[in-house]
Amino acid sequence: MxxxxxxxxxxxxxxxPGGVNSPVRAFKSVGGTPVFMxxxxxxxxxxxxxxxxxxxxxxxxxxxxxHAYPPIVKAIQQKVxxxxxxxxxxxxxxxxxxxxxxxxxxxxxxxMVSSGTEACMSALRLARGYTGKNKFIKFDGCYHGHADxxxxxxxxxxxxxxxxxxxxxxAGVSNDTLTCAYNNLEAVQQLAKxxxxxxxxxxxxxxxxxxxxxxxxxxxxxxxxxxxDEEGIVFIFDEVMTGFRLxxxxxxxxxxxxxxxxxxxxxxGGGLPVGAFGGKKxxxxxxxxxxxxxxxxxxxxxxxAMIAGYTLLTALKxxxxxxxxxxxxxxxxxxxIAACLSKHxxxxxxNRFGSMISLHFCNHDITDFDTASKADIPLFNKLFHFMLDxxxxxxxxxxxxxxxxxALSYADLDKTIGTIDNFFSQQA
Ligand SMILES: *Cc1c(COP(=O)(O)O)cnc(C)c1O
Numbered sequence: 001m002x003x004x005x006x007x008x009x010x011x012x013x014x015x016x017p018g019g020v021n022s023p024v025r026a027f028k029s030v031g032g033t034p035v036f037m038x039x040x041x042x043x044x045x046x047x048x049x050x051x052x053x054x055x056x057x058x059x060x061x062x063x064x065x066x067h068a069y070p071p072i073v074k075a076i077q078q079k080v081x082x083x084x085x086x087x088x089x090x091x092x093x094x095x096x097x098x099x100x101x102x103x104x105x106x107x108x109x110x111x112m113v114s115s116g117t118e119a120c121m122s123a124l125r126l127a128r129g130y131t132g133k134n135k136f137i138k139f140d141g142c143y144h145g146h147a148d149x150x151x152x153x154x155x156x157x158x159x160x161x162x163x164x165x166x167x168x169x170x171a172g173v174s175n176d177t178l179t180c181a182y183n184n185l186e187a188v189q190q191l192a193k194x195x196x197x198x199x200x201x202x203x204x205x206x207x208x209x210x211x212x213x214x215x216x217x218x219x220x221x222x223x224x225x226x227x228x229d230e231e232g233i234v235f236i237f238d239e240v241m242t243g244f245r246l247x248x249x250x251x252x253x254x255x256x257x258x259x260x261x262x263x264x265x266x267x268x269g270g271g272l273p274v275g276a277f278g279g280k281k282x283x284x285x286x287x288x289x290x291x292x293x294x295x296x297x298x299x300x301x302x303x304x305a306m307i308a309g310y311t312l313l314t315a316l317k318x319x320x321x322x323x324x325x326x327x328x329x330x331x332x333x334x335x336x337i338a339a340c341l342s343k344h345x346x347x348x349x350x351n352r353f354g355s356m357i358s359l360h361f362c363n364h365d366i367t368d369f370d371t372a373s374k375a376d377i378p379l380f381n382k383l384f385h386f387m388l389d390x391x392x393x394x395x396x397x398x399x400x401x402x403x404x405x406x407a408l409s410y411a412d413l414d415k416t417i418g419t420i421d422n423f424f425s426q427q428a
Contacts, residue, residue, distance in 0.1 A: 001389065004048035008036045030381045030396045035388070040067035042407035045393055053393035054412045056402040061241055061266035064355070065315060065322070066407025072270050072311045079307040085299060093301040096310050100276065103248045103317050106258045110278030111287060112301045116240035116265025117145025119275035120203065122295045123261045124149060127201035127234035129293035130286045136201040137191055139182040141211035141369030144203055144238050152177045153369070182214060182368040185223040192227050201234040202227070206251035209241040209401040211372045212358035213351040221257045228260070234283065240265035240275065246354040247323055248316055254354070270312035272305040322406055326355035329413060330404050333357065336417035344424035355404040372399060386423045392416050
């Protein structure tokens with residue numbers, strides 16, 4: 001069934017480390033051979049053997065309206081005729097910045113970069129430059145890209161590979177990274193007291209997507225906001241996953257809590273390499289060339305990347321019903337899976353917010369990395385392969401959220417629920 005993928009994976013390993021250009025793709029935690037994709041349309045992926053899959057990854061988010069979304073394809077085709085890069089400012093960059101500002105709250109100035117990693121790395125540097133302090137707080141299991149400072153207890157990718165500390169990241173760097181458990185406000189208060197006057201920033205995934213989908217407990221984000229206000233700490237929302245996915249205004253709008261700096265990636269690029277960080281003018285004006293916190297990028301604001309993102313964001317802005325439709329589909333899927341698992345008497349938890357959903361096999365609530373780790377991961381891995389064989393492409397790790405795209409039909413969701421039902425019928 002996977003003949004081409006098996007051959008390609010062997011060939012890839014001869015010239016690409018581990019055969020992949022990003023570790024989670026290697027199927028290391030679920031085992032087996034990664035599937036090599038050839039094309040995709042709407043909600044469906046097609047692999048090199050011609051096998052079709054219902055896609056629940058959406059390229060980890062960007063394909064929120066489905067693959068090969070015709071307006072994006074057309075816009076790229078037209079734009080590419082005018083040059084693929086200038087290394088000089090363009091009108092489209094202004095339009096993109098204005099569009100983002102019109103959609104998200106609380107952003108006076110926004111800088112485009114080429115990945116979520118760059119966005120988070122730059123936002124942290126800015127927070128440090130602005131406050132003149134070095135330390136920052138992140139939460140166990142949250143992922144903020146692969147910049148050195150963030151590679152401490154950094155969620156799915158590292159957890160999947162069972163990497164605790166990363167060779168190559170110096171102790172000097174890691175020592176300025178303070179961590180605590182997600183949803184543990186007291187631990188943050190403790191750190192704020194212990195390191196009073198030394199903390200530049202608190203960075204968080206406002207809804208977590210990198211250890212499954214995890215929701216902030218009531219009052220948690222509000223409590224962090226308060227600590228930041230009291231201690232002069234820059235509050236950074238990493239909305240690389242949630243931005244433009246949960247709502248046009250992202251988690252900030254959905255949860256009605258404002259960050260000082262916000263980072264974007266994934267959806268913002270419509271499937272091309274784009275990230276961005278932005279926020280209050282008071283802070284953003286410290287970025288070069290306005291200020292002296294240096295940050296730059298040869299391909300930042302690249303016209304092809306900008307037109308893809310601009311086209312997708314415009315579609316999302318003009319039809320906010322998309323978010324209700326996505327949430328309704330996600331609820332339908334979650335309810336269907338829940339009914340099926342209850343019928344089979346399988347202990348489970350489903351966490352869900354908007355179009356993000358994760359399934360954990362356990363008898364305890366999933367509220368942080370520790371609780372996520374204690375779910376039955378071998379069972380998820382078994383289910384993963386059954387689903388894959390039956391044409392349903394779930395994220396290849398129990399630590400990942402699933403991302404719905406609006407090209408999914410209710411028939412696709414029924415098939416997904418039915419396939420889970422078949423799996424547990426066979427297990428019994
Ligand atoms: C994916 C992700 C990143 C990193 O983005 P890249 O584009 O992969 O560098 C950062 N933060 C969060 C929350 C993410 O999900």
